[in-house]
Amino acid sequence: MQKTLSIKIAGKLAIMLLCALFIATLGSYMYADQRATDEYESRLIVLDEELKVYADLISEPVWGFDYKTVKSILSILISQADVINIIVLDDNNQKILDLPTLNSHHEVLISYSIPVVFSAPNVTKHIGRLIVDIGNHSLIEKRKDTLFDLISLSIGVFFLLSIASWLFVKYVVSRPLNAILFAISESRGDDHFCDIDHVANDEFGIVIGEYNNLQKRLQIQHQNLKESGERITTLYNTTPSIMFSLSLDGDIIEANDYFTDYFKLSRNRAINQKFLNFVDSNEFDIHKDVLHPLLVDNEVHEIFVLIKVDGESRPVLLDARLHIENNTQKVLAVMTDISGLVATQKELDRQATHDLLTGLLNRFGFQNKVEKILRNSAKSDAYALIIIDLDHFKSINDIFGHQIGDSIIQILSKRIINYLPVGSVSARLGGDEFAVLIKDQSAGVPNNIDISNVCNNILECLSLPILIEERTMNLSGSLGVSYYPKDASSVNELLRNADIAMYRAKQMGRGTEYVFEQALQHEITEKARYEAILRRALEADTVLVYYQPIIDLNLDGVVGAEALVRLKDPDTGDIIFPDLFISIAEDTGLIIQLGKKVLEKAVEDTQLLRDKFKEDFYISVNFSNRQFQQGNLVETVKDVLYQSQLPAHLLLVELTESLLIQNNSQSHSVLKSLHDLGCKLAIDDFGTGYSALSYLNQFPIDILKIDRSFISKCESNATDQSLVAAILNMSKGLNMKVVAEGIENEYQREFLISKECHLGQGYFFSRPVPFDKFDQYVENYGVSHATA
Secondary structure (H helix, E strand, C coil): CHHHHHHHHHHHHHHHHHHHHHHHHHHHHHHHHHHHHHHHHHHHHHHHHHHHHHHHHHHHHHHCCCHHHHHHHHHHHHCCCCEEEEEEEECCCCEEEEEECCCCCCCCCEEEEEEEEEEECCEEEEEEEEEEEECCHHHHHHHHHHHHHHHHHHHHHHHHHHHHHHHHHHHHHHHHHHHHHHHHHHCCCCCCCCCCCCCCCCHHHHHHHHHHHHHHHHHHHHHHHHHHHHHHHHHHHHCCCEEEEECCCCEEEEECHHHHHHHCCCHHHHCCCEHHHHECCCCCCHHHHHHHHHHHHCEEEEEEEEEEECCEEEEEEEEEEEEEECCEEEEEEEEEECHHHHHHHHHHHHHHHECCCCCCECHHHHHHHHHHHHHHCCCCCEEEEEEEEECCHHHHHHHHCHHHHHHHHHHHHHHHHHCCCCCCEEEEEECCEEEEEEEEEECCEECCCCHHHHHHHHHHHHHCCEEECCEEECCCEEEEEEEECCCCCCHHHHHHHHHHHHHHHHHCCCCCEEECCCCCCHHHHHHHHHHHHHHHHHHHCCCEEEEEEEEECCCCEEEEEEEEEEEECCCCCCEECHHHCHHHHHHHCCHHHHHHHHHHHHHHHHHHHHHHHCCCCEEEEECCHHHHHCCCHHHHHHHHHHHHCCCHHHEEEEECHHHHHHCCHHHHHHHHHHHHHCCEEEEEEECCCCCCHHHHCCCCCCEEEECHHHHHCCCCCHHHHHHHHHHHHHHHHCCCEEEECCCCCHHHHHHHHHCCCCEECCCCCCCCECHHHHHHHHHHHCECCCCC
């Protein structure tokens, strides 16, 4: 091996020397040739002048016909190198003398023709021509001699350099290279690192020194990797996750200590068991659900599996990746116990379909349940839907506060349930509005339930006195009834028709029921009137924007405000609240134009306040779900901010949870663009109907606004206090801020501060007011430097 290495290196070096010598020889020859050529050309220039002199010398002998003298003169010229032939012509171009040379057989390169002129006093006569032929024989000979000399020299030099190269390779190059090869062959073992003993202070010494340093670094890295592997093994066995590996047949190959502790098995009992032995579900197919997808995509994520632990079933999420080790495929898997998350989600799902105050179904849950009932009902089944709305309940809230109002709602909800037939479906649709679905007949046979008597019983229970905080209150309610399938074919139609009938009952004096009939158009007419008022307000730019301040609960300063839209009835001058026209705006598409008007006015007013107080505070504007479906919402917001010069981070975009539930690509894109623009995003009325943790991570939400229904009961209900605290803790973990809505007393304020909720709004601080009054409020109350 060492001899072969020396021969190879010497051979390569000889080839390199030969190439270099050839290039040097070629260059030398070209240089010598160029010098010879330059000398030849210089001699020709001199010869040209000499020939003129010879022409002058022979002019007198030629005139006197003394050709012997002419020949004698020209004999000197004929002896010069490269002169091939000399001819003298008379003035009639007759040859009078021809002097060939020994070089006459050479090729003529240049032929000179010099006039011969006789000059005497008063006489100048052209008497002939001197013709001289010139060749390049001397140049060619010199080239041959130069080439021969250079080749001879090159051969000698090559021979000497080859011997020197061989000796250099053998004694200077091969020895250290062979030492390096030996060290490399000795270092092939996993734990063996071999140094090279070479102390020469030459290039190979430097290379070998670096090699030795590399060996030392590799040895250190090998030790580090070994220790790292031990740490990874320790981490694998101590990490609190169920980690294991499977064969492609579904057998457990390896499991960490957490696996054995979780299933309370020894490692020997766990290894080689079928994974299906741990699964508590007949629907789970490991080949279909895990192994086959792995062979296609190399990994699977969040496969829901029910497993058996201590005789009980627990939900886990399985993540797995296909891995090749020693040319064998196996599955690396991790299971995460999500029992706590599932329990939390179930509670949130319950909250999504149930009213937190009464425990009844909320609007969302009621609609879903009724829709399912109607979908599964027989063609001859009939149902009655009753909407119950308390009369003048807003006055109770305004006079006694929402806490008293919520207590009344709880009492009345229990009363209503006790007065309903068995099998009825009841719900609180929101505020002081309830709904009940009663089966009127089955398969065409009446159920012996008189809907009129049911309505009378409900009205009676609503009118019973209520004793709260040593106050006796008497209420009444208005009922609207709609029948399926006589009056409507869907849940929405049933609700709409019952709602119209309920408003007719209120118009009839309240405290009564009214059954929907097809001729009932007054409510539709009223909605048309509100639509006309809305359209006129948009056209005349008379939409009103009120402001409710948002307070820093710790610093007692205004950090911002929520913009709330109002209309003014042109006939009565009364203020029209949004619950009477927002749904109309949604249905007609006017919500787009209305939303822009509110945004423009709110942003403009906020900038005026910034200019006046030289302080920053933000403005919160509600956006409808429909606005997020318009293609130019982001550009509209940009233009409004640009026109007002309000910084984007001071605009808080409020959206509903239902928008997140829809989770369509258009809404997601708009939200992301608004967030990228700098706007803050907030979920309004968080927790009232659609709350789901999974949606919070999918959207760039900055702020959660806790619905007033949570805040209103925290004074007396430990469960609601826990729910508020849980939302605050969750928001802190998600790096979101929280604004509490509906703060109405000092206790609620102090409770929120104790739970580290720093922002809030409500009647305790201020009702929504016009801009001039809000301006005065800010001036009196002061601006906080805290931000949302």
